[in-house]
Amino acid sequence: MTDRAAITEAVAAQIEPFNKKGIALTDATTFQHDLEWDSLTVMDFVAAIEDEFDILITMNMQAEIETIGQLVDAVAKLKSE
């Protein structure tokens, strides 16, 4: 499994408890429109991702992340730094 695939899998696992409607996940799935998350859910999810990967996703970065694919890329970049 590539690094990216491993991160995608780990991210999907973190999305699961917040995926109340059982939406199918792809790189293009958006947090706001497809998953219909409010700001509070986003906050809890970001904290979970930060703890999972031991990284920090600032609010500045969060503003640029709309899809799962973008999040996976951001995590990969933060982990490599």
Place this chain on the structure above:
Amino acid sequence: MTDLFSKFDALIAEKAALMATGVRDPIGIVMDEVKSPTEAVIKGKDTILLGTYNYMGMTFDPDVIRAGKEALDSYGSGTNGSRCLNGTFRDHIDAEEALKEFYGTSHAMVFSTGYQANLGFVSTIAGKGDYVILDADSHASIYDGCFLGNAEIVRFRHNSVEDLDKRLGRLPAEAAKLVVLEGVYSMLGDIAPLDKMVAVAKKHGAQVLVDEAHSMGFYGPNGRGVYEAQGLDGEVDFVVGTFSKSVGTVGGFVVSNHPSFEILRLVCRPYVFTASLPPSVVATAATSIRKLMHAHNKRAHLWENVKQLHGGLKALGFRLPTDTPESAIVTVLLDDQDQAVTMWDKMIELGVYVNMARPPATPAGTFLLRCSLCAEHTREQIETVLGRFAEAGRAVGAIA
């Protein structure tokens, strides 16, 4: 062509639907007459004010009123200018002197509102490459200070010492960091474990700002706030506060012992590029602040009122966010928007003004009615309020 207002269509429709149910407009309350810090007339009805943040009841204090009138007579109705140009009068300096006496600090800077104090301070002090670490439940003015500035913004879970510690630990050790905390969180009325949080912040080399807007005058030996009550005098780098609550007028401030603090008067845009407060406002503030230093009886009575209301609401069966009262804010949790609006409307009809709040102003998707107590509320008024809460609560099914 897209109408710029179309983004608000959903909200406009939601409000119209709410109004169509026949309730009064929650943001359209007009105080036609104000009789005292605790009583007003709304649409011809005598109303007990239980949602004004007038914690210490200073708005009708005779000394405060006199100071305002004298300043109005001697200095006119306004300053017409920035603090940095023609907008600093004798009483602006006096208000800052009063703050330095009150907080025991070497510096005090008065802003035109409390909102601007947070907006200006946070956006100016934390620049590109610096970090602001804030509680998720922070006031809008703190968030807006973050958005106005260029720093990296990191949130931690509300009041979680562990979460704060973890996030600070992931930041570059050499970066400048500002941890922003509040003594009292205004929606649920809960207080922060500042003693533990400040220790964690210091461990990671961060500087600390505490917003004590909702605690001035009635926490700690000198009434400085929750940080003083928790033994942190001298440990907190910056304290931000407001004149619009306990002080009883309008304005905001930051106090500090930082040796370079005064440079902010040159670089803080929300301080520089706005007109200063009218002389009557700063004169009332200075007088009020000095009286708050010795208002021990008021303080004691305020806490009695808090206990009476919190205990009474609990006994009636209302859901409250804290088991014991932690501040002068007592919040009643409700099920949904319908219940909150209907109950709020019923309370107004019965002659009690409280605040209603809903997301995104509230944490964790809560709908609530918020009461704030005043040192001038009488025991009898609180009894009356409790009777009306019982009636309205039963009417909407919030209590049995």
